[in-house]
Amino acid sequence: MMRTHTCGELRITDTGKKVTLAGWIQRSRDLGGMTFIDLRDRYGITQLAFNMETQSDLCRQARELGREYVVQAIGKVVERSSKNRKNPTGEIEIIVQELKVLNPAETPPFTIEDETDGGDDLRMKYRYLDIRRNPVRQNLELRHKMAIETRNYLNNVDFIEVETPVLIKSTPEGARDFLVPSRMNAGQFYALPQSPQTFKQLLMISGLDRYFQIVKCFRDEDLRADRQPEFTQIDCEMSFVTRDDVLETFEGLARHLFKQVKNIDNVTFDRMSYHDAMKYYGTDKPDTRFGMRMGELNEYARDKGFKVFDDAELVVGINAAGCAGYTRKQLDALTDWVRRPQIGAKGLVYVKCNEDGSFKSSVDKFFDQDQLKSWADALDAQPGDLLLVLAGDDAATRKAMGELRLEMANRLELRDPNTFSCLWVVDFPLLEWDDETRRYYAMHHPFTAPLEEDMDKLNSDPGNVRANAYDMVINGVEIGGGSIRIFDRDMQAKMFEVLGFTPEEAQSQFGFLMDAFRYGAPPHGGVAFGFDRWCSLFGGSESIRDYIAFPKNNAGRDVMIDSPSEVDEKQLEELSLKLKK
């Protein structure tokens, strides 16, 4: 036995016991007469004590141990004279009787501390050292707990986890696939799944009724900070359900995770139409921790002689409560902020609602006090508030105002990461028109059912058909999304037609699903959650990378193992492939 206890386990009640511990040297302090070593493992830190007078050899040996040495110590638990109440083991220490170096360590390239001196690149190259740090280890522990609790919840409500295949078939619809050449079928390829969508629908057709899987998915897309080529979904599907059955089931999951992982009770979920989300928040994933809803000012602001507004499709404002005192400098900074290319507004109009009931604005030349008051009323402003107004094309201006709303909330510290506001956004458009390829694309995916009441517009006005689709949004982050699916073969064929597939293309790519619809497909629907993102939301981080043990960088590389890499010519030959120079 290499240890009797972990480094997080011993308490004052263990005093007098002879114990064996093993772990890493976090730090050592040489106080002349005494040497102290903090011994660390995953579970905690325990202090080892060496007395120069009574154990000079052992003490000298201890003094030579460097940081991150792996050692085993045998000794006696004693009460500490100066206790450390912050450390659960801080009331005791070990008077070491035997000490053994299990493995020495070179000085690590960065400090193994909560706040490290290592930059991102270095930490990724030595990720195994980075994970020794508390914050990274705790992220992985949180992720583990999220997974265990997700499984237990879903298992308890009769979901079965089924593993769907990783080596599947490439379909051009959607994002770009990773391909896997087949050796046994020369010239042919598997693809890695972007999601198990068709398989989970087949599992509903197979009668499994309630399926889930925590599963790796893959997209060969150019990467951004919060995207990874491989990512993890909580993938779920249910039969014989309406939309509300699905929403209630997964509100239950969310409530369970809030309770078990964050110890938060009484979480409620609002429902908001896509239309309202865009109208009031300028985004389909509104952060509803705070109000500051957008208000349209067209009727109060246009046709009053201010050309910028008169030419605009939309004049829209928000009320930054209590900000009437903003200085010229602050307002200029905000104007610069909205003019950044990422936001793309031409300018920013402000109206200060003064404490005396008067108004001061950047467009005083064009609008009198009564007119400005009508804006303030429309935006529900009080004396002391600041109105911020943008104008321009409808879609772009709404989006820009949505961004400005978030920025103002950041400045006003209205986005507390420990407050959670949850909602479902529902009734998304079914289709999006793409000007470049001159065709419709499915906003969610081609298997999403239209809303019953919009069915008849599928021929006449496809762009205005709403989908029976929904996204779970928490604090402005899209945690997951799903839909009620098409389960009728003719309807699915119609959908492929609307998306510009020939019947032959539909058959060759999705024939197995279309065929399955012939044999008794039940009504079904489901949802998929971005597991990495949910973990990062609960952990309070913006980057999903912090919650992935071995993430890839933005070039899709694992810098630790140096992958991808070149392979032997012989391997390519076996796969009937050649590199194109």
Place this chain on the structure above:
Amino acid sequence: MMRTHTCGELRITDTGKKVTLAGWIQRSRDLGGMTFIDLRDRYGITQLAFNMETQSDLCRQARELGREYVVQAIGKVVERSSKNRKNPTGEIEIIVQELKVLNPAETPPFTIEDETDGGDDLRMKYRYLDIRRNPVRQNLELRHKMAIETRNYLNNVDFIEVETPVLIKSTPEGARDFLVPSRMNAGQFYALPQSPQTFKQLLMISGLDRYFQIVKCFRDEDLRADRQPEFTQIDCEMSFVTRDDVLETFEGLARHLFKQVKNIDNVTFDRMSYHDAMKYYGTDKPDTRFGMRMGELNEYARDKGFKVFDDAELVVGINAAGCAGYTRKQLDALTDWVRRPQIGAKGLVYVKCNEDGSFKSSVDKFFDQDQLKSWADALDAQPGDLLLVLAGDDAATRKAMGELRLEMANRLELRDPNTFSCLWVVDFPLLEWDDETRRYYAMHHPFTAPLEEDMDKLNSDPGNVRANAYDMVINGVEIGGGSIRIFDRDMQAKMFEVLGFTPEEAQSQFGFLMDAFRYGAPPHGGVAFGFDRWCSLFGGSESIRDYIAFPKNNAGRDVMIDSPSEVDEKQLEELSLKLKK
């Protein structure tokens, strides 16, 4: 709401309730006055009743529904006059008041019954229909339960599940990798993991202490009936452990699964050296549900003038208890059996131990009664038993006798699938010599530690070094295996040298692990279980395919989705690849 209850839920206590059910039509019986429909879902079957007299329209509608139609029925729960005690819902039926066809079904290509008329190929093509059958669905339910219980057990003893990457790096050592071309890094490739071996070792170096993962692994090998290109492992690793710590931990897991999944208590694990396994069972995965251990007869059988034995390296026998009455025909059949190329023996010698104490053998010409008695004594035979003896090269003959032992046990019905005999085989050889490539290969893998006491033979006599490796064997099936790992950089370098790697090759392929050993690697060891195989063992099947939702055939094809398949030229271009014609 599409249903108020499932088809497995209603009992006599629900009588009088108005309910809505939904499911598939299993069968319908038209008895003139009454029509009965068995409505099926995952949870069970409930009988729907239609009365021709009182509800003629509804009854006529019901009669037209075909097998596997998906319907919704609203009606009242009533007590059945003729009860079916075998069905949990068999005391009630539903007098249907409303009936709605949710989706019609074409006649399925095979019957959806426990015993189907569908052949293997057809069932695989329509796997979603196959899964509707009870035995297949139950296999997937068993798998789900195994996974949940595995996770709960390991979570309870402080293991953390960590997802390791799927897109990793190709290494020529071991089996053939599946490659994934990288678009962003032209000419470079990821590989799919054959196991997360190096990652789990890095997680130990990162201090995670106890790791597990239920994880897909991939091997591009030619397939046999019980191999799949993608398969699932329960992958585990622990720090600061000796071999016995690992064995005890996973005996605990096995006992937990036996109890929770099979309701079997008091499972014990024997330990047997590789040497003894080969000596007494002719295999490194002995089926110990029965004895019939092999006994060497060299000293009793050689140098007595029978040339076949005199020329043999090994004469070895088993005692088939109670088989002295075998007929000439039965013995000839056994002889034919051992001569099959898969077994490869030249012939079979038998000795009948007659009830009167005399012996009758196929080699009476060469051996007298006393000599035959010495064989019988060596094999612990009693009157009425039958000795079966093979001779030849040591390794081949042991193996053949091991097979004959299993065959005799099959004939004697000693291999009850509901009896479980568990053991660890330990002290495997570290290395295997390959005559063709004239080098040693690691029997387990290059990261396995030699036994402490054999260390010094690593230079002088590498072929006789034993590994600190172990396999879990249940009923002759290797369920899992693992080892204590090398955690010292110099020792790992030495191992690569013995395996014929140049230092440069070792560094380029496993440099990240060798480097990690510099920074304080703890002693560690682990194990990986074949999850598909464990499920099939517990489910009583010989084929892992029965426990995989969507398996591939022996050509690596998914015949349901028709994959692998050809891809667009454009996709290959993006990957800088060309097909080699």
